Amino acid sequence: MTNRFFPTAVGLYLNYLVHGMGVLLITLNMPHLEQQWHTDAAGVSVVIASLGFGRLMVLFVSGMLSDKFGRRPFILLGILCYVGFFFGIVSAQSVVTAFACGLLAGVANSFLDAGTYPALMEAFPHSPGTATILIKAFVSAGQFLLPFIIWGLMLSHSWFGWSFMVAAAIMLVNGIFLLRRPFPAHRPPQAASPGGKSLILEDRRALADIICFTLFGYISMATFYLVSQWLAQFAEFVILMPYSASIQLLSVYTVGSLSGVFITALLVNRLVNSLLLLRIYTFISLLALLAISLYPSARIIALFAFVIGFSAAGGVVQLGLTVMAMKFPQAKGKATGIYYSAGSLATFTVPLITACLSQHSIASIMWFDVGMAGAGFALTLLIGGRRRLMLSARRVS
Known part of the structure; x- marks a missing residue:
């Protein structure tokens, strides 16, 4: 029987294809961004580092809240934050503004992780390992495709920012798609049993x-x-x-x-x-x-x-x-x-x-x-x- 969460999973994986692009977008567009932000390679490197800071800031908290409020809200929040990052980076005129946008991308990654990994394990309870490992494949696919997109923009002498806009458009469309897709229950029935294992540190x-x-x-x-x-x-x-x-x-x-x-x-x-x-x-x-x-x-x-x-x-x-x-x-x-x-x-x-x-x-x-x-x-x-x-x-x- 077909798993009714399969279309949802496709949307979740697509988010990580765009995430794979997002990891490299700043690096591959570094010369243009240096000029726009009035900085050098070191300044751009600081912005790249901000993605890691943003991710670490909220990852633990977002994971806990995902267990309480469900997976969908955090996945949609992650999509919105990523869209804000893509538009913000190409609009930023200083390293400080770009750093704030980088933090937003890190937060987006945390929200996606907190919602997506548990959602996939719950959607495919008989093959959770396969479901989560495929995320890595889509990240790699995004990193593979991005250089071709940038190469095409260079050949056509188009604005470098279109690479960010393509990523933002995919995220937006995918967010609308996921808004109407079913998600698995985030609290399995056995969770209510007194003998169920939890992360309470008294054990x-x-x-x-x-x-x-x-x-x-x-x-x-x-x-x-x-x-x-x-x-x-x-x-x-x-x-x-x-x-x-x-x-x-x-x-x-x-x-x-x-x-x-x-x-x-x-x-x-x-x-x-x-x-x-x-x-x-x-x-x-x-x-x-x-x-x-x-x-x-x-x-x-x-x-x-x-x-x-x-x-x-x-x-x-x-x-x-x-x-x-x-x-x-x-x-x-x-x-x-x-x-x-x-x-x-x-x-x-x-x-x-x-x-x-x-x-x-x-x-x-x-x-x-x-x-x-x-x-x-x-x-x-x-x-x-x-x-x-x-x-x-x-x-x-």
Whole structure:
């Protein structure tokens, strides 16, 4: 029987295609925005950083409110905030105004996350892992399509702002579409049972689980963020590859990431348990990073760039959230807020750590990533062990 929430899901995924564009729109239009805002590349970088600040500001709170008021209001709020961002950026005449618009985009991303991830898990209760992993595919699709849109505007000598307007138009139309689509109930019937699990911290076992998943949210984001930012520099300055060849490694990494998304979407919840798949991927990431660090050569890094993209950036972050949300089914919004707040924190703190490490050597950054991958694998073992202990305790009782 056809799932009646399928059209709703299409609209939710379309939001993330536009979000994928939004992440790169400022970067790819940097020369035009520098002139319009009367600033330089450093000023534009500050605006780009504001997106992360805005996301971290409200993500946890929006997750909690999503559990209370439902998913639709926050998804629609996210759409409105994104539309405001797209129009605001091309209208801004100063860095200060653009920074405020960047904060709005971060808030929009938080609202979308707080509503979309739980809504998809509730719409597809038998395949929540697949439903959430596909978000990553649509983000990547948006990032793939945007350069072609900008290239077309350049060929036609059109205003650079049309790329923002296209994104805003898609969001607006999609918002109207979602306004009339059904959403799944955000409080499942079993939530009312006194034995239902929640995120109330009075339960020590629940608190320990929350800590484990929060740490994994930080580590999983940090692991692939480190590779995406430093893989090319590692190849150029440690392996001494030409700059053109080192940059191409990022394409290999991206292909691995996209391959991982689609293969994981096929495997999870059908052939392989989500937690087991999480454990396998983190172990593969650890081995691949270890191989690159121990045997730095052009052949090794070309091979394992794909492997790391596949295992570390092919949906592991989304898989971790799915496992956490299934652990706390009555608080999916809170789980999303906590988990992605930890991930956002990683995008702030990791650059500070790597800035210090780079003064020593770039090779030390890759070894740091090995340590992060090892910690991530250890956490998946701990989460699985705690799950088995809890199931054994229930059988005894």
